[in-house]
Amino acid sequence: MSAIDDAARLVSDASRTVVFTGAGMSAESGIPTFRDALTGMWAEHDPMTLASPEGWRSDRDLVWSWYADRARQVRLVEPNDGHLALARLAVAARIDGRAVSVVTQNVDDLHERAGSAVASHLHGSLFAPRCESCRRPEHADVAVADPRPACPLCGASMRPGVVWFGELLPRDDWSEASRLVEECDLLIVVGTSGVVQPAASLPERARSNGTPIIEVNPEPSALTPLATVHLEGTAAEVLPRLV
């Protein structure tokens, strides 16, 4: 039996599937992966600096503009066949009482725009700006505002609603993701290099529970050794073949 047949059987036998996605999931929509995020005018910046509290404190305008640029980019693209296949998988599963939950590291809204209910945005969202002081949330449209807006309530600066390196993950999203992975009977890992913690510990937890893992990635990743089945291909090519 081929790897795709093995994977398709695991998918059809599972009753509680979790799909854990990274930047590779959105690559075919035209959103560069994190490692390639710095193309064009941002090429001269270090992502870890831009995506950190230190980077923010040293240049709020630069960091805000980077995120506003990324939010505008996401609004210009569409979910790809991989996103659409996952939404279909969840609908098909729900019909016969099974569950498919999406846990993502991505800060774009392409899963939602494809029709998936995202159970957990581990690293926040480009479209959830909030006040850096009173934490007052603002409308998604504020995320693409340039220049950087102030909080209408306390006058402090708005900040992107993402999780920066060195920041704790949103408690509810982390506990929901941990619960779903603990209880799942299949984990599908799509388009992640598996190097960012604590997110990358979730597949390790599934593996230690003996849960089968399907990995979809054109390259080997840090998570490939954990995979029961590694499907060497892209999200938009492979996922439709699992539905």
Ligand SMILES: CC(C)NC(=O)[C@H](Cc1c[nH]c2ccccc12)NC(=O)[C@H](CCCC/N=C(/NCCC(=O)O)S[C@H]1O[C@H](COP(=O)(O)OP(=O)(O)OC[C@H]2O[C@@H](n3cnc4c(N)ncnc43)[C@H](O)[C@@H]2O)[C@@H](O)[C@H]1O)NC(=O)OCc1ccccc1
């Ligand atoms: C780099 C790493 C070593 N550093 C960390 O993990 C740090 C520090 C750390 C904590 N614990 C540790 C333990 C050990 C070592 C380090 C640490 N973690 C943190 O800081 C976390 C917060 C991490 C969250 C950071 N925010 C992001 N994003 C939001 C912002 C933004 O987006 O700007 S992370 C960001 O990068 C990550 C990128 O990874 P991937 O998604 O995997 O993307 P990547 O580009 O790497 O890979 C793409 C993959 O797709 C594949 N691919 C490409 N095309 C396709 C395709 N078409 N189809 C399928 N696959 C494809 C490629 O082959 C590749 O494999 C994503 O998670 C993304 O969200 N906070 C924290 O732990 O707080 C408490 C604490 C605090 C201080 C000290 C200790 C503890």
